[in-house]
Amino acid sequence: MGTLDWIAVDWGTSNVRAWGLDAAGAIVFATSSDQGMGKITREAYPDVLSGLVGGRSAGVEDVLICGMAGARQGWIEAPYLHTPTALSHLALGAVAPAPVGDLRPRILPGVCQAVDGREDVMRGEETQLLGLLALRPGFEGTVIMPGTHSKWVRIEAGRIVAFATAMTGELYDVLGTHSVLRHSLGGERNGPATEDGVAAGVSAGLERPAEVTSLLFRTRAAALLSGRGPDWCSGYLSGLLVGAEIGGQREWLGTGTVPLIGSARLGRVYADALARIGVASEIIDATDATLAGLKAARLQGTT
Amino acid sequence: MGTLDWIAVDWGTSNVRAWGLDAAGAIVFATSSDQGMGKITREAYPDVLSGLVGGRSAGVEDVLICGMAGARQGWIEAPYLHTPTALSHLALGAVAPAPVGDLRPRILPGVCQAVDGREDVMRGEETQLLGLLALRPGFEGTVIMPGTHSKWVRIEAGRIVAFATAMTGELYDVLGTHSVLRHSLGGERNGPATEDGVAAGVSAGLERPAEVTSLLFRTRAAALLSGRGPDWCSGYLSGLLVGAEIGGQREWLGTGTVPLIGSARLGRVYADALARIGVASEIIDATDATLAGLKAARLQGTT
Numbered sequence: 001m002g003t004l005d006w007i008a009v010d011w012g013t014s015n016v017r018a019w020g021l022d023a024a025g026a027i028v029f030a031t032s033s034d035q036g037m038g039k040i041t042r043e044a045y046p047d048v049l050s051g052l053v054g055g056r057s058a059g060v061e062d063v064l065i066c067g068m069a070g071a072r073q074g075w076i077e078a079p080y081l082h083t084p085t086a087l088s089h090l091a092l093g094a095v096a097p098a099p100v101g102d103l104r105p106r107i108l109p110g111v112c113q114a115v116d117g118r119e120d121v122m123r124g125e126e127t128q129l130l131g132l133l134a135l136r137p138g139f140e141g142t143v144i145m146p147g148t149h150s151k152w153v154r155i156e157a158g159r160i161v162a163f164a165t166a167m168t169g170e171l172y173d174v175l176g177t178h179s180v181l182r183h184s185l186g187g188e189r190n191g192p193a194t195e196d197g198v199a200a201g202v203s204a205g206l207e208r209p210a211e212v213t214s215l216l217f218r219t220r221a222a223a224l225l226s227g228r229g230p231d232w233c234s235g236y237l238s239g240l241l242v243g244a245e246i247g248g249q250r251e252w253l254g255t256g257t258v259p260l261i262g263s264a265r266l267g268r269v270y271a272d273a274l275a276r277i278g279v280a281s282e283i284i285d286a287t288d289a290t291l292a293g294l295k296a297a298r299l300q301g302t303t
Numbered sequence: 304m305g306t307l308d309w310i311a312v313d314w315g316t317s318n319v320r321a322w323g324l325d326a327a328g329a330i331v332f333a334t335s336s337d338q339g340m341g342k343i344t345r346e347a348y349p350d351v352l353s354g355l356v357g358g359r360s361a362g363v364e365d366v367l368i369c370g371m372a373g374a375r376q377g378w379i380e381a382p383y384l385h386t387p388t389a390l391s392h393l394a395l396g397a398v399a400p401a402p403v404g405d406l407r408p409r410i411l412p413g414v415c416q417a418v419d420g421r422e423d424v425m426r427g428e429e430t431q432l433l434g435l436l437a438l439r440p441g442f443e444g445t446v447i448m449p450g451t452h453s454k455w456v457r458i459e460a461g462r463i464v465a466f467a468t469a470m471t472g473e474l475y476d477v478l479g480t481h482s483v484l485r486h487s488l489g490g491e492r493n494g495p496a497t498e499d500g501v502a503a504g505v506s507a508g509l510e511r512p513a514e515v516t517s518l519l520f521r522t523r524a525a526a527l528l529s530g531r532g533p534d535w536c537s538g539y540l541s542g543l544l545v546g547a548e549i550g551g552q553r554e555w556l557g558t559g560t561v562p563l564i565g566s567a568r569l570g571r572v573y574a575d576a577l578a579r580i581g582v583a584s585e586i587i588d589a590t591d592a593t594l595a596g597l598k599a600a601r602l603q604g605t606t
Contacts, residue, residue: 072527080528112528117507119524149483149520165520170482178477179470180452204420209513210551213544217452217468221422224375225383225415241516248513 004028006062007053007103008294011069012124013038017287018052020060025295029056037068045075046100053103063105064298066127066290070095070107080112080121084161087130091300108297111160120165125151128261128286131293133158135284136259142252144281146262146270148173150245152252164252166245169266172238175216181237184223186230197228197235202273204236205243212244238269246273253279261289307331309365310356310406311597314372315427316341320590321355323363328598332359340371348378349403356406366408367601369430369593373398373410383415383424387464390433394603411600414463423468428454431564431589434596436461438587439562445555447584449565449573451476453548455555467555469548472569475541478519484540487526489533500531500538505576507539508546515547541572549576556582564592 002022009018014036020028035048049063070078078095093109110123125145133139133155145151148169154162175181204215219237222228228236258274258281260267267283274281305325312321317339323331338351352366373381381398396412413426428448436442436458448454451472457465478484507518522540525531531539561577561584563570570586577584 112524114528116529117503117521119521119528121524121527152517164514164517165524166516167482167519168516171478171516171519174477174481175470175474178481179473200420208551210515210547211467211512212515213469213471213474213548213551214455214467216470216474218420218422221415221424221468224424225417225422226419244513245516248511248516 009065011067066108067124078109083113091297127293128289131289134292134296141256146266184233197232198239201236201239202243205240206247209244209247312368314370369411370427381412386416394600430596431592434592437595437599444559449569487536500535501542504539504542505546508543509550512547512550
């Protein structure tokens with residue numbers, strides 16, 4: 001491991017993570033806190049950054065940040081790049097808040113799709129997509145990024161040409177916590193989900209995505225009528241939302257292998273659902289993609 | 304107006320309403336309280352009923368109740384009738400809790416669809432459907448009952464043959480209150496919704512119901528990118544959910560006029576959306592249907 005050369009930061013809504021890297025990209029230190037964009041004021045960013053890297057940043061100037069720090073309600077707004085946008089130019093859109101001691105932070109922009117009826121935004125995922133191109137040079141096709149707000153992204157010739165956001169993860173959370181369906185999930189909404197429930201939900205969603213608002217209520221009816229327990233119901237709800245997300249956007253999928261950028265757990269649910277409709281996929285760890293993207297963006301900044 | 308003859312009760316989850324009726328069905332008194340099923344214990348029902356009718360029930364025995372009082376967690380369970388079920392036999396499934404003083408209450412059953420993959424339940428709507436058949440004798444076709452949990456019901460030869468529940472109203476509430484979309488609704492989720500927003504949402508939902516989980520996020524993106532205000536966004540979200548409900552279930556709709564049983568406000572949104580796809584509809588007030596159904600059910604009980 002070499003000498004600390006620069007600092008990479010992923011500033012999300014809920015959390016912030018930082019990595020000290022040497023000139024070859026090896027990790028010298030890694031740290032994180034819960035001081036995400038959603039929890040702090042604009043004025044707090046310098047102190048949170050200082051606190052994160054502690055006394056470990058001596059001699060370092062370069063700090064490259066992706067994610068929600070660049071949102072309008074973040075540290076300083078990094079205006080969206082517009083689709084179609086070349087990922088090789090991402091760092092050109094970076095903005096620089098005032099230095100923090102010796103540190104000179106830059107914040108990467110998000111990407112928007114300002115198309116009437118197809119408006120959409122991302123912040124952070126664009127950096128993971130740049131990372132994907134570093135990890136899988138020349139990739140073209142559709143990428144799925146499962147999560148709270150799942151992104152479906154079409155990449156062509158190194159550009160983001162179109163994308164869509166499905167609220168799958170957030171729907172699961174708000175319905176499981178606040179709707180009548182919570183009674184069927186037994187209060188253990190993060191508990192184990194039986195494979196049977198997931199499979200039933202995925203099938204229903206893939207086959208009838210247009211009826212998803214009705215199929216949702218089946219979670220409740222199946223508990224009342226068929227004696228399905230909280231585990232089955234939780235699995236069904238999760239599987240249904242994933243199935244409907246995929247089933248409703250099948251025209252995005254071609255014959256190529258689909259990269260799934262996300263957690264291993266969620267990636268497997270998507271991979272199984274895609275396999276059912278004959279689509280191959282490959283899970284790529286989200287943190288790996290973020291780090292690869294920040295490294296690639298830093299090289300853009302120095303050329 | 305004649306002498307008080309019997310009492311009709313609609314016991315919902317949030318509220319309970321009671322009407323004193325004469326032998327010809329005219330209303331002698333009407334009353335209500337917020338002591339719905341969701342707020343009271345099993346033991347509280349007799350006192351709530353007594354309190355509702357106050358000292359006005361002298362000489363009356365007959366109390367006919369529909370709705371959630373018959374749920375498992377209600378006063379006493381009135382087991383579901385199974386589809387296909389003849390509405391002319393609804394009162395045969397009524398159950399009788401212990402008398403309350405001189406009052407002899409009976410609770411009408413709900414209806415279930417115990418079909419694997421299509422499980423569904425209703426309590427209260429079956430009584431409104433019986434009322435519809437009293438108000439529109441011989442009706443056959445699809446009925447839509449807009450609301451928190453919208454019901455789509457197929458009526459043939461006086462029977463409920465199939466139904467489905469779309470969580471449209473509840474999705475609007477939980478997404479507007481608890482999801483990231485709340486930021487775009489500006490905290491005034493019950494505020495005015497511009498016609499433009501409703502129209503844009505209805506169009507999107509009707510045209511692309513299978514993509515509803517993505518189209519939902521457009522509420523947020525349109526606020527960020529296109530400067531849409533809270534009114535537009537609230538209208539879009541509402542219209543999108545109604546449009547997707549209708550668009551995803553178009554095969555239920557034939558050439559006949561669709562009865563819309565619900566509030567006038569919500570009925571108009573559905574009527575406008577249906578008109579766009581060439582389907583005529585007629586709004587029937589939910590309370591009118593409930594009262595007509597309770598009256599019809601009482602006659603079943605006396606034959």
